[in-house]
Amino acid sequence: MNYNIALLRGDGIGPEIVDSAVRVLHAIGQKYGHSFTCTPYLIGGAAIDAVGEPLPKETVEGCLKSDSVLLGAVGGPKWDSLPGNLRPEKALLGIRAALGLFTNLRPARLYPALKDACPLRESVASSGFDIMIVRELTGGIYFGDRGYREGKYGEEAYDTECYSRFEIERIARVAFETAKKRGSKVTSIDKANVLETSRLWRRTVHEVAKEFDGVECVDMLVDNAAMQLVKNPAQFDVIVTSNMFGDILSDEASQITGSIGMLPSASLNETSRGLYEPIHGSAPDIAGKGIANPIATILSAAMMLRHSFSLAAEADDIENAVDSALNAGLRTADIAERGADYLSTSQMTDEIIKRL
Numbered sequence: 517m518n519y520n521i522a523l524l525r526g527d528g529i530g531p532e533i534v535d536s537a538v539r540v541l542h543a544i545g546q547k548y549g550h551s552f553t554c555t556p557y558l559i560g561g562a563a564i565d566a567v568g569e570p571l572p573k574e575t576v577e578g579c580l581k582s583d584s585v586l587l588g589a590v591g592g593p594k595w596d597s598l599p600g601n602l603r604p605e606k607a608l609l610g611i612r613a614a615l616g617l618f619t620n621l622r623p624a625r626l627y628p629a630l631k632d633a634c635p636l637r638e639s640v641a642s643s644g645f646d647i648m649i650v651r652e653l654t655g656g657i658y659f660g661d662r663g664y665r666e667g668k669y670g671e672e673a674y675d676t677e678c679y680s681r682f683e684i685e686r687i688a689r690v691a692f693e694t695a696k697k698r699g700s701k702v703t704s705i706d707k708a709n710v711l712e713t714s715r716l717w718r719r720t721v722h723e724v725a726k727e728f729d730g731v732e733c734v735d736m737l738v739d740n741a742a743m744q745l746v747k748n749p750a751q752f753d754v755i756v757t758s759n760m761f762g763d764i765l766s767d768e769a770s771q772i773t774g775s776i777g778m779l780p781s782a783s784l785n786e787t788s789r790g791l792y793e794p795i796h797g798s799a800p801d802i803a804g805k806g807i808a809n810p811i812a813t814i815l816s817a818a819m820m821l822r823h824s825f826s827l828a829a830e831a832d833d834i835e836n837a838v839d840s841a842l843n844a845g846l847r848t849a850d851i852a853e854r855g856a857d858y859l860s861t862s863q864m865t866d867e868i869i870k871r872l
């Protein structure tokens with residue numbers, strides 16, 4: 517089988533880590549008899565430099581005609597003083613909208629081999645955790661009616677949260693389907709004690725839950741969830757939540773793993789075409805030094821195999837190879853102990869490929 521992948525390398529460490537993931541894809545393709553045709557397109561600062569805009573039309577068209585999209589990261593100090601609509605980060609919203617990506621999947625897993633990097637108490641870290649956050653990506657307050665007006669005390673600003681039953685059902689189904697393949701538990705996070713949108717959210721999630729026999733459905737208020745994530749993260753399997761709550765909680769969850777260079781993500785729509793990217797940014801402070809951790813991007817490629825191409829065995833193989841490299845004590849600079857030896861981006865990639 518041949519799969520067409522649009523590569524959006526972007527800026528900073530983006531090209532280095534995307535090239536590592538492509539090497540891993542070719543290696544897994546060779547092992548299982550698939551081929552991956554990877555076509556690069558411009559995005560972010562690199563696109564601004566080349567053609568004067570962060571998301572050229574050719575990039576959107578290229579992504580739309582590919583089977584899936586792998587993105588590195590965009591942005592950097594060189595473009596920080598440009599106006600908002602010309603900033604590299606603008607391309608991220610543009611490409612998500614163009615692909616209609618309404619689901620964001622963000623795993624937050626504590627690797628036993630990296631337990632010492634976890635900022636939580638030893639007694640909490642030792643239980644480990646493996647959470648999948650399912651965040652609604654195209655609705656809610658980030659997309660609602662907003663503006664400025666004259667109020668009782670002069671100038672005021674407002675943003676509006678709005679969710680339809682359709683949007684909630686759609687994301688809830690993704691969460692329950694995901695939980696069925698994992699620990700069979702969905703924690704739905706809302707603020708139903710205050711917000712009307714949360715009350716519709718809660719009611720709708722429970723209606724969808726009835727379609728999924730054997731998957732437990734638990735409600736949690738967002739303030740409690742923020743606390744429980746640091747107190748007892750092992751209680752969570754799949755978390756489903758709205759755009760803004762998911763934005764905040766997924767960053768909190770990534771931080772308790774202690775290793776930003778390790779975490780992948782997937783953004784999905786109703787088709788099998790998704791956009792896969794590490795959760796970290798373009799790390800301009802280490803760009804070009806060959807020391808970036810490629811694992812988040814390699815694991816993003818594994819998510820692509822699983823979610824877009826239904827190649828679960830191949831995805832497992834990559835994830836096991838990463839585990840095996842970490843268990844062997846191999847580290848890039850960001851996850852090495854202070855003063856310890858570490859591997860370069862390409863050496864870590866070689867070690868992972870060796871273990872496939």
Ligand code: NAD
Pocket residue numbers: 529533588589590591592593605608776777793795796797798799800801802807808809810812850
């Ligand atoms: P960042 O994630 O790029 O870096 C934060 C810190 O983590 C830095 O010290 C960096 O060296 C380190 N780090 C990140 N990824 C690493 C990796 N793979 N290996 C080793 N170390 C790694 O966040 P930032 O510094 O706040 O942002 C830098 C630029 O990236 C900004 O322009 C920002 O707008 C952009 N950004 C882009 C995305 C995206 O493309 N999706 C996401 C976040 C930030």
